[in-house]
Amino acid sequence: MTNMNQTVARETADQDTPVVAVEASKPAHGSVEEGKTVGKPFSDKAKFKLRDVEVFYGENRAIKNISLDIARNEVIAFIGPSGCGKSTFLRCLNRMNDSIDSCRVTGSLMLDDIDIYDPKRDVVELRARVGMVFQKPNPFPKSIYENVAYGPRIHGLANRKADLDEIVENSLRKAGLWDEVKDRLDATATGMSGGQQQRLCIARAIAVSPEVVLMDEPCSALDPIATAKVEELIAELSESYTIVIVTHSMQQAARVSHRTAYFHLGNLVEVNETSKVFTSPEHELTESYITGRFG
């Protein structure tokens, strides 16, 4: 799965970066200084330590010098207008960008003490630690049971059928789906409703006991009830996992996340506690975006 076309430039990872809140400056209306993020982008409980990250699609620089910590067990939401780079940045966290030939990532991206872009890194193992849920539910065209059992099986997490059964049940329970599907585990997954399919994908992601779950607009194809269920799930999962969610729904970011990061044209403009971002954001651009003035 590793793409060898990938050129990885790395700079020395600064492991001992002090915890500092970037001082609130007073940016002029609409302007953003590259590499300068207002608010609190750093944390002393960092799960991900990302420094000077840049992403190129060919000549096009999609992510411009972003530094950010993502804390253990936090839910952090990435928001911003289309094309701002939030999904691109998210996909760096488990090297989903590897499959795009023209894509090049530079900077230092650390997950705990491992270098995500180490050319020797086993990407399959990385993605077992950093799971992902996509915008559109994408279950395998197999049974509900097989969808969840697939990951643990290929990763050798269960040797006996009974162990596998237990993992499947636990994952479905955590995803809030068990009661709805326990009597039809052999039914094909594609026959489920959209909301159920998405929760099945979440169950599939957590079946391999990841440490982080990345969610790329997980509710954009769901109705409000299914959305509410997924959001409820995010709150519960945050007790055991670190969750990074990209969302176009600002209300969703406000509801589910602890911190919110606002992206704009490849820059990380502001990171702050969600409660602050939605009541009194520091940066004028953040304010313009979340109040619907864009822009």
Place this chain on the structure above:
Amino acid sequence: MPVNKDNVYGDHISHKFNTELMELKTEFLEMGGLVEAQVDGAIHALIEGDAHEAEEIRARDKIVDKMEMDIDEEATLIIARRQPTARDLRLVISVIKMVADLERVGDEAKKIAKLAIKLSEEGQAPRGYVEVRHIGQHVKTMLQDALDAFARLDSEQALRIMKEDKRVDEEYQAATRALLTFMMEDPRNISRCMSVMWVLRALERVGDHACNIAENVIFMVKGEDVRHTSVEEAERVVGR
């Protein structure tokens, strides 16, 4: 955060949203204007012993109450429809709170009007009217300035009003002492002096409400809650 004061609430993608916020602001200021006139009229009716004017003021309080409910409803609808955030959210939330203050100011004016009727029936200008006129003028200005600070999003003016409130409290204390002296001088004054005391108390409350409005204006502009903090803290917030 730099604020473009001409168009702070007016540059949303949704024009309808702009209009809704503008209307909320305008209606609040209209209610403010009416309440200001109520206080002014009540003091005038009292000092001139004009029972007729006082009756009119009592009747007009119904309009104030109706405006409060209308504005609350409008604010509720904006929240339901738009889920406002940041400065829009702060405007809507502040208006909901400030409208309650205005309604209470209206009630104080009604109270003064009622006392004006009572005192006019007793004839003879009682003592303490100098103080009523003085404190009345003071709190009227505060209320006016608070509404002005809201209209112009002027947090510095709001801060000045917070500071004024202390002076009103002192003036109220002094006036109370003066009235107590009148009562001790001649017990026949007691009933009338007590009525005047209630008037002063009502005016002092008007000052408090003006101060609350000023605190909300600071919240709207600066995004920080300065209620129940010291003036120094409010100064720090406004100075940012």
